[in-house]
Amino acid sequence: MSVGAYSERPGAKAGENDGFSVPWSRPRPKRAVVSARLVSAITILVLLAVWTVSASLQLVSPVFLPSPAAVWAKFIVVARDGFVDATLFQHVLASLWRVFAALIAAVVVGVPVGLAIGISRIGRGVFDPLLEFLRPIPPLAYLPLIIIWFGIGEPSKILVIAIAMLAPVALSTAAGVRSVSRERVDAARSLGATRAQVIRHVILPSALPSILTGLRIALGAGWSTLVAAELVAATRGLGFMIQSAAQFLVTDVVVMGILVIAIIAFALEFAIRRVERVLVPWAGRE
Amino acid sequence: MPHLTLDKVSVHYDGQPAPAVERVSLDIGKGDFVVLVGRSGCGKTSLLNVAAGLVEPARGQATIDGRPITGPGSDRAVVFQNDALFPWLTARENVAFALRLRGVSADKRARRADELLSLVKLGDAGDKRIWELSGGMRQRVGLARALAAEPEFLLLDEPLGALDALTRERMQTTLLDLWAAAQVGVLMVTHGIEEALVLATRIVVLAPGPGHIVQTFETHFGRRYAAGEPVRAIKADPAFAAARAELTDAIFEGEAA
Numbered sequence A: 001m002s003v004g005a006y007s008e009r010p011g012a013k014a015g016e017n018d019g020f021s022v023p024w025s026r027p028r029p030k031r032a033v034v035s036a037r038l039v040s041a042i043t044i045l046v047l048l049a050v051w052t053v054s055a056s057l058q059l060v061s062p063v064f065l066p067s068p069a070a071v072w073a074k075f076i077v078v079a080r081d082g083f084v085d086a087t088l089f090q091h092v093l094a095s096l097w098r099v100f101a102a103l104i105a106a107v108v109v110g111v112p113v114g115l116a117i118g119i120s121r122i123g124r125g126v127f128d129p130l131l132e133f134l135r136p137i138p139p140l141a142y143l144p145l146i147i148i149w150f151g152i153g154e155p156s157k158i159l160v161i162a163i164a165m166l167a168p169v170a171l172s173t174a175a176g177v178r179s180v181s182r183e184r185v186d187a188a189r190s191l192g193a194t195r196a197q198v199i200r201h202v203i204l205p206s207a208l209p210s211i212l213t214g215l216r217i218a219l220g221a222g223w224s225t226l227v228a229a230e231l232v233a234a235t236r237g238l239g240f241m242i243q244s245a246a247q248f249l250v251t252d253v254v255v256m257g258i259l260v261i262a263i264i265a266f267a268l269e270f271a272i273r274r275v276e277r278v279l280v281p282w283a284g285r286e
Numbered sequence B: 001m002p003h004l005t006l007d008k009v010s011v012h013y014d015g016q017p018a019p020a021v022e023r024v025s026l027d028i029g030k031g032d033f034v035v036l037v038g039r040s041g042c043g044k045t046s047l048l049n050v051a052a053g054l055v056e057p058a059r060g061q062a063t064i065d066g067r068p069i070t071g072p073g074s075d076r077a078v079v080f081q082n083d084a085l086f087p088w089l090t091a092r093e094n095v096a097f098a099l100r101l102r103g104v105s106a107d108k109r110a111r112r113a114d115e116l117l118s119l120v121k122l123g124d125a126g127d128k129r130i131w132e133l134s135g136g137m138r139q140r141v142g143l144a145r146a147l148a149a150e151p152e153f154l155l156l157d158e159p160l161g162a163l164d165a166l167t168r169e170r171m172q173t174t175l176l177d178l179w180a181a182a183q184v185g186v187l188m189v190t191h192g193i194e195e196a197l198v199l200a201t202r203i204v205v206l207a208p209g210p211g212h213i214v215q216t217f218e219t220h221f222g223r224r225y226a227a228g229e230p231v232r233a234i235k236a237d238p239a240f241a242a243a244r245a246e247l248t249d250a251i252f253e254g255e256a257a
Helices: A018-025 A031-056 A068-081 A088-119 A121-134 A139-150 A154-178 A182-190 A195-224 A238-247 A251-279 B044-052 B091-095 B097-101 B106-119 B135-148 B165-182 B193-199 B221-226 B231-236 B238-252
Strands: B003-011 B021-029 B033-038 B059-064 B076-079 B153-157 B185-189 B202-207 B212-218
Touching: A031 A068, A068 A088, A068 A251, A088 A121, A088 A154, A088 A195, A088 A238, A088 A251, A121 A154, A139 A154, A154 A195, A182 A195, A182 B076, A182 B135, A195 A251, A195 B097, A238 A251, B003 B044, B021 B044, B021 B059, B021 B185, B021 B212, B033 B044, B033 B193, B033 B238, B044 B076, B044 B153, B044 B185, B076 B135, B091 B097, B091 B106, B091 B135, B097 B106, B097 B135, B106 B135, B135 B153, B135 B165, B153 B165, B165 B193, B165 B221, B165 B231, B193 B221, B193 B231, B193 B238, B202 B238, B212 B238, B221 B231, B231 B238
Parallel strands: B033 B185, B033 B202, B076 B153, B153 B185
Antiparallel strands: B003 B021, B003 B059, B202 B212
């Protein structure tokens, strides 16, 4: 791999890399966005087609890969009659409730912690190492400890998800607080704002776009912790449903559960982007 | 009568080998329009920040009516080059900010904000969001917001610096109108020589290394506008051209070519 491919000097390694270096340096035309979406759509359709064909030709045993039709049929059945004593809707509700309860806990703890990191040296000294310690640990690693400490009830499940959400919320809040414009703070102070008023009326609203980005990342992180959280002593929830199905090799329910988790994650992401547009319409326009 | 006074003020920033400003004294009375000019690095903004209470002088003292300045306060409202408005508030809410901090009731402060917006000729822009306003309009909102605090002094840090030439010219008369209407003392930092002459009652020329006063001019062009003479006529006056040449010489005096 030659460095010349990335060079913007016209004379550099001429001839050898011309075909690659020229397009990089040009601004992309707008239709490139559309065609990227088109490619994504085609990719998904092709994968669906391959899945359908390989399932109908029985290239892979249905135990390993059920057909799309079977998964769809299962979706209808589970939605109507349920699986392991709860309907699909009840499973979804149980999981959503855990994730949102965890989100509220993560915001209640994470936003003040992020604020402390952002505005005070002591706050940063205390919380920064704790968060950096917590952040890279996979949920499955601390799950046993939480069960030892808090038992196998609902609080433990919510706590597992909340811990995964804490770092993104706190660190995004801190980043937002630190990026508050000096002039805005000075202007508010010269208009007579006390320190508390500066925090309430300038720093928090300034940091709001960043906080919402943190919530979006946290929802993603929390949702992907779901299966771990519902590993022990759950009776409802999408993660629990998938694990129960796996134990009985009901592969179509497993695949269906995975797809439902993915679709809900996508919907959550979409919803919070809408919330961002309503709550912080000024973001990116200053 | 209120006075904003800097007495032999030196400013020395942490980690800098030399002071930014050394032993500068200024006195601004109510009704004065004092303009600081000078090349980059002469400490204009540092001095303004000392007056604002945003920078603490290393030596010397800043006082207002004899009381030492220990921090920012609404008796000295600051307007910055980048408007520093709050984008989560409407124009009206921005103007009413100082009143909200004081706990003034919602409809009272809305009424006062609308009055001030009319004063800066933005009477119908109260509901607009900040990003819907042009640069000149934003600075008008910034000025109205500063006046809402009912300051004794306005501290203007290159308030017109980011505007295009035409808007800038129009804003100069707006500033003069506000200065006359609000009965405040003004301390302003600018790069514009003509702007300084049009606005000031006194021009203080600073030079760098470290920042010190090289010359002070008493001028009268701003008062002539206040007395009803149009700005174009003032600028066309040969006396204006002469003052401009003299001021330019003072600013660039001693600078290596």
